[in-house]
Amino acid sequence: MRTLPWIALLLAGLAGCSATEAPPSMSPNDAAKSAEPAGNPALATVPSWMSSAVTDPSLVCYLDVLEGATAGDNGWRASAGDAIRIAGWAVETGTKAQRAGSIRLHSLAPGGTDVYFPAERSERADVSAAPQFAAASPSNAGLTSSIRLNGVAPGSYEIFFVIGDAGKAVACTLGPSRVLTVG
Secondary structure, eight states, rough: OHHHHHHHHHHHHHHHOTTTSSOEEEEEEEHHHSSSSOBBBOOOSHHHHHHOOOEEEEEEEEEEEEESSSEEEEEEOOTTTTTEEEEEEEETTTSBBBBOEEEEEEOOSSSSOEEEEEEEEEOOOOHHHGGTTTTTTOBOOEEEEEEEEOOOOSSSEEEEEEESSOOOOEEOOOOOOOOGEEE
């Protein structure tokens, strides 16, 4: 009968556990990081037109948001397994209907590999109404991508927006302050 209190305590402890809770040795933040991150994986197959896109002054772009990365002295930093969101706008000047877009993480390492992610286009009334674009009033100027960095090699990457299709593709750099270091 001496074991009855111990069994009752064991059962009471087990009743408080749940399969969805993190083990006591894991903090809630660690448990969140261990889950599959949200967002798009990198494109497994990159069309040749996309990888051959070069910067073009007719493409004007701006990065509004870089969530999930930490700002530092030399750009932004994120871990290899993190999910981040990149949002901004890209406009081919003089063109109303904006073409499809993607995000290029251009490796700054000699011989490094660029990584591409799909992006969604959206309406941006603020961009369409801007004086420099008023004549064309571009539609779908917004560009957003939630991406997963798992599978991205550690290193530094300059962020580009790539716009176009098999007929023509152009790229727009977001500048040296928009370097993302994955590590």
